[in-house]
Amino acid sequence: MAFVQIRDMSVAFGSAPALRGISLSVERGEALGLVGESGCGKSITWLAALGLLPRSAKVGGSVLLDGVELIGASPSVLEPVRGGRIAMIFQDPASSLNPVHRIGHQIAEALALHRGLTGAPARAEVIRLLDQVGIPDAKTRANAYPHELSGGQNQRVMIAMALAGEPELLVADEPTTALDVTIQAQILDLLGTIRRDTGMGLVLISHDLGVVSETCSRIAVMYAGRIVEQAESAAIFANPSHPYTRGLLGAMPPISGPRQKLVSIPGSVPEASRMPQGCAFAPRCSEAIADCTRVDPAAVTVEANHLAACIRATPAKTGTRTPERVLA
Amino acid sequence: MLHYLGTRLLRATVSVVMVVTFVFIVLRMSGDPAVVIMGADAPPEAVDAFRTAWGLDQPIWVQYLSFFKAIFSGDLGQSMRDGRDAVAVVLERVPSTLALTVPAFLLNVGIGIPAGVYAALHRNTAIDRFVMVMAVTGFAMPSFILAMLLVLVFSVNLGWLPSAGQDSWLNAILPIVTMGFGGAALLARFTRSAMLEVLGQSYIRTASAKGLSWSAVVWRHALQNAAIPTVTIIGFMLGGLVAGAVVVESVFSWPGVGRLLVVSVSNRDLAVVQAIVLMIALTMVAANFVVDILYGLLDPKMQSQTRAARA
Numbered sequence: 025m026a027f028v029q030i031r032d033m034s035v036a037f038g039s040a041p042a043l044r045g046i047s048l049s050v051e052r053g054e055a056l057g058l059v060g061e062s063g064c065g066k067s068i069t070w071l072a073a074l075g076l077l078p079r080s081a082k083v084g085g086s087v088l089l090d091g092v093e094l095i096g097a098s099p100s101v102l103e104p105v106r107g108g109r110i111a112m113i114f115q116d117p118a119s120s121l122n123p124v125h126r127i128g129h130q131i132a133e134a135l136a137l138h139r140g141l142t143g144a145p146a147r148a149e150v151i152r153l154l155d156q157v158g159i160p161d162a163k164t165r166a167n168a169y170p171h172e173l174s175g176g177q178n179q180r181v182m183i184a185m186a187l188a189g190e191p192e193l194l195v196a197d198e199p200t201t202a203l204d205v206t207i208q209a210q211i212l213d214l215l216g217t218i219r220r221d222t223g224m225g226l227v228l229i230s231h232d233l234g235v236v237s238e239t240c241s242r243i244a245v246m247y248a249g250r251i252v253e254q255a256e257s258a259a260i261f262a263n264p265s266h267p268y269t270r271g272l273l274g275a276m277p278p279i280s281g282p283r284q285k286l287v288s289i290p291g292s293v294p295e296a297s298r299m300p301q302g303c304a305f306a307p308r309c310s311e312a313i314a315d316c317t318r319v320d321p322a323a324v325t326v327e328a329n330h331l332a333a334c335i336r337a338t339p340a341k342t343g344t345r346t347p348e349r350v351l352a
Numbered sequence: 353m354l355h356y357l358g359t360r361l362l363r364a365t366v367s368v369v370m371v372v373t374f375v376f377i378v379l380r381m382s383g384d385p386a387v388v389i390m391g392a393d394a395p396p397e398a399v400d401a402f403r404t405a406w407g408l409d410q411p412i413w414v415q416y417l418s419f420f421k422a423i424f425s426g427d428l429g430q431s432m433r434d435g436r437d438a439v440a441v442v443l444e445r446v447p448s449t450l451a452l453t454v455p456a457f458l459l460n461v462g463i464g465i466p467a468g469v470y471a472a473l474h475r476n477t478a479i480d481r482f483v484m485v486m487a488v489t490g491f492a493m494p495s496f497i498l499a500m501l502l503v504l505v506f507s508v509n510l511g512w513l514p515s516a517g518q519d520s521w522l523n524a525i526l527p528i529v530t531m532g533f534g535g536a537a538l539l540a541r542f543t544r545s546a547m548l549e550v551l552g553q554s555y556i557r558t559a560s561a562k563g564l565s566w567s568a569v570v571w572r573h574a575l576q577n578a579a580i581p582t583v584t585i586i587g588f589m590l591g592g593l594v595a596g597a598v599v600v601e602s603v604f605s606w607p608g609v610g611r612l613l614v615v616s617v618s619n620r621d622l623a624v625v626q627a628i629v630l631m632i633a634l635t636m637v638a639a640n641f642v643v644d645i646l647y648g649l650l651d652p653k654m655q656s657q658t659r660a661a662r663a
Contacts, residue, residue, distance in 0.1 A: 076560055099565060107563035114554055122555040124576045124652060133572075137563045169652040182558070189563065 025091060027052040027193065027225065028073070028110070033085035033095070035065070035072050035249075040296035042068050044249040044304075045085070047323075050193065055219065055226040057236030057257070059272065060246035061293055066229045069246075070195045074110060075102045108138040111186035115198040117178035121170035128154075128166030131185045138189035153184040157214060176207035183214065193225040194218075200235065212239055233272050237261065242329075245269045248294055248304035251323070255330035265332035267309045303335065311336060360644060364637040371633045372423075375626060376416060384408075385620035389432050406432060406622075419626070428630065429623030431616075438623035442609060442631060446594065448518065449601070449608030452527050453593045459532030460539050460589055465582065467536065468543025472551065472578075473570065483540060490537025499530045499603040516605040527604045531597065535589055542585045546578040553577070580650050587643035591636040 026049035035043040043065045050056050058066045071077050073087040073094055087094040089105060106112075114120040122130060131150045135141040141149055147166075154162035157180040170178055179199060186194055196215060200208035216239060219226055230236050236243055237257045244254040245268065253266040264270045274287035291308040294300055300307055306316035315335055323331040324339045379385075386402045387394075403409045407418065422429060428438045471483040490498075506526060507515035514523050550556065551574055559573040560566070598610035605611070609628060616624040648654045 071557075074561065076557060103563045103565055105563075106561050112561040114558065116554060120554040120558045122559065122573050122577070124580075124650065125573075133559075133564065134562050171653050185558075185562065 025088075026050060027054075027090065029086075029088040030069070030073065031086040031088070033069065033072060033083070033087060035068050035077065035084075036082045037080060037296075041299065042081075042249055042296055043072065044299075046246075046249075046251055048244055048251060048254070050225060050227060052192065053219075053223050053225050054242065055228065055240040057240035057243040058227060058229045058246060059231065059233050059236050059243060061231060063293055063296075064246045065249040066246055067197045070110075070112065070197065070227065070229070074106050074112065076106075076112075104138070107134050107186070107189040107191065109189075109191055110193045110195060111189055111191035112195045112197060113179070113182040113186050113199050116202045117182050117199075118170060118175055118202075120182055121178055123170055126167050126169060127173070127181045131166075131181070131188050134185050134188035149188070150184075153187055154181070156187065156218075157181070157184045158210075159184070175203050176210065179203060179207075179211055180214065183211075183218070187218065187222075190222075191224060193227065195227045195229065197229045198231070199228075201231070208235070215239065233260075234276055245272065248299065249296070250304065250333065251331075252305065252334070253330075253332040255326075259327065259330050263327065263330070265326045265330065265337045266305075266334045267311050267336075268305050269332075271308075303333075360641065364640065368630070368633045368637060372626065372630055373416075375629045376419060377412075379617075379620065379622055379625060380412060380415075383620055385432060385622055388620040423630070428627040431624050432621050433619060433624075438627040441624055442612065442627045445607065445609045445612045448606065449594060449597055449610060451524060452531065452597050452600070452606060452608065455524070455528045456531035456535060457589055457593060459528065460535030461586065462536075463532070464536035464539025465543050468540040468582075469547050469570075469575070469578070471540065472544045472547035475548065480544075484544070487537040487540045487544075490533050491541060493534075494599075495530055495534050496599050496603050498533060499526070499600055502526045502530060503603075518607055523604070523606070527597070527600045527606055530600050530603075539582070539585055539589075543578065543582050546581045547574065549581075550574045550577045576650060580647065583643055583646045583650065587639050587646075590642060591639035593639075594631060594635045 028050040030046055030048045033043055033046045034041065046065070046069055048056075048069070058069070060066050068077065072081065072083045075094065075097065077083065083095055085095060089109065092101065094102065094105065121127065128147070128150045131153060132141075132146045135146045135149055139149075150166050151162045154166060159165050159177060159180050165173070165177075170181070173181065182199075183194075194215070199215070200211050203211065212235065215226060215228075218224060226240070228236055228239050233243075237260070241257055242254065243257050243260045244251050245260070245266065246252065247268050253260070253264070253269045255263075255265075260269060261273065264273055268289070271287070271289040275289065277286060278284065289308055290310075294304055294307070300317065302315075302317040302319055303309070303312075303321055306312045309316065313336065319335055321333050321335040321337075323333045324337045326332050326337055326339065385406070386399045386408055390399050390402055400409075407415055410418075419429075430436060431438050431441050434441075467483050467487075471480040474480050503515045503526065506513045513525055514520075515526070517523055556569060556573055559569045564572070594609060597606070597608055598613055600606070601608045601610035602614050609631075613625065613628045615621075616628070
């Protein structure tokens with residue numbers, strides 16, 4: 025059984041759906057990339073799983089962590105999970121740390137919660153963690169406030185804080201988007217090193233297919249609150265089966281070969297409150313056929329471990345086609 | 353730090369000088385104190401003698417200069433009413449005013465902040481709406497209207513509390529409630545919006561994602577951040593501790609500084625008015641200093657700026 029098993033999860037804010045039936049599983053120790061444009065529901069998936077969305081959000085479906093249901097779970101179930109089994113780091117490290125507390129104190133808080141460390145042992149562990157994430161002069165820096173550190177260092181502090189609870193899975197929500205390119209590579213390297221050392225699983229949320237493919241073995245592509253394709257990273261690049269994935273790949277500059285014009289996807293993501301009938305991507309899709317605007321396609325097995333939710337995706341010969349969902 | 357305090361002090365001095373100057377000019381341009389004090393039908397010789405005695409026959413800039421010279425030698429002049437030292441006349445009223453404003457201030461803080469925090473934490477619930485309706489009412493209703501309503505209910509109709517004077521501690525209740533309610537309303541509104549602002553910040557989500565319980569998130573991560581803007585409002589209230597009761601003291605005939613100010617202005621008792629205004633300006637400045645220090649304690653960024661300024 026998968027470590028985290030998300031089944032048919034939906035999230036709505038008022039009448040606007042943000043997630044429309046997400047099914048996704050993460051194996052223990054796996055590195056999964058979650059890719060899509062901003063607003064497609066990548067972050068909401070994990071905020072909802074950990075019960076971190078505002079009360080106004082209506083969350084449906086199921087998230088099983090080692091078989092324990094998290095959706096609608098009580099605080100006594102969720103609090104040990106948050107930071108203890110699944111930790112999260114966020115896009116803008118500078119605003120994700122409390123400006124009025126020293127960073128050492130903020131890390132020590134997680135140590136006290138999940139490992140019962142206080143006083144001198146906690147202090148020593150804080151310094152070890154800061155050292156582990158590559159903060160120089162950790163002893164002094166533990167007393168710094170977030171505004172005294174750079175964005176990259178603050179993200180390292182966030183990672184140290186996430187590691188403090190010794191989680192089995194780290195959800196990194198666009199961890200490098202707010203950072204300089206050179207720092208981005210350092211942070212991704214750091215995440216890779218930590219995974220090697222601890223065997224921790226990783227969910228890397230990003231809008232950048234390149235970043236994700238370097239770090240993750242499996243990729244799920246999201247569009248307008250649904251997963252449109254998921255497969256091994258190599259398969260996504262070798263055999264992209266959803267037109268949106270192909271669009272994302274076409275918009276990536278190739279590393280080698282002659283210069284060529286990048287192709288952009290025309291149009292923009294539909295608003296949550298004005299979801300088109302049928303496939304949400306159909307209005308932007310260059311390969312759409314008449315049926316696309318009537319039928320919201322279910323995921324089809326294209327090849328082993330490769331699902332695509334496109335009406336035109338060719339199922340593998342041995343694959344089974346799950347029944348289509350027809351919108352009234 | 354010295355540099356920082358120095359600039360603050362210089363700025364404060366400039367504002368005090370400007371306030372005092374303004375009052376000096378306005379008081380002298382808006383009526384002849386000699387005529388007001390001696391009476392309109394006093395013989396001209398008596399009025400002239402009064403003017404000479406108080407230096408009012410000098411050109412205004414001479415009066416102004418000698419006024420400032422006197423301030424720096426600690427002499428704020430004598431009351432034109434009874435010849436007593438103006439500072440002494442004012443100081444003997446201070447305890448009466450503090451007897452109203454200090455309890456009112458405690459009410460402001462003791463009710464306003466918890467109400468604001470509670471409303472923010474229970475946003476869009478019935479309690480939140482109730483708190484906000486009370487806050488808007490308290491904020492929008494002028495204190496003299498509230499004062500008269502309270503007198504109508506508790507003195508006239510119910511007969512529980514006296515409506516004027518300073519005969520016993522019972523007399524203080526209505527003025528304190530009047531001032532306490534308005535200030536608490538203001539503070540509740542500001543605290544609520546400061547708290548809502550903070551609760552929407554990413555670091556609150558981080559604190560929850562870390563596994564902290566909601567109450568720990570609120571106590572350890574939200575309150576101190578929300579306190580930073582709230583302290584500004586509390587500073588204003590502190591600045592009003594000495595002089596904040598002008599209207600309320602007048603309505604309830606409470607013999608404090610505020611009432612003395614009203615009486616002295618209508619009597620053109622220049623030295624007393626100037627002494628009061630100077631004292632108000634000084635308490636405002638002192639309150640601002642307190643706020644600056646509190647900022648430093650609450651907001652580490654301020655400390656770094658101070659350190660940077662020192663370096």
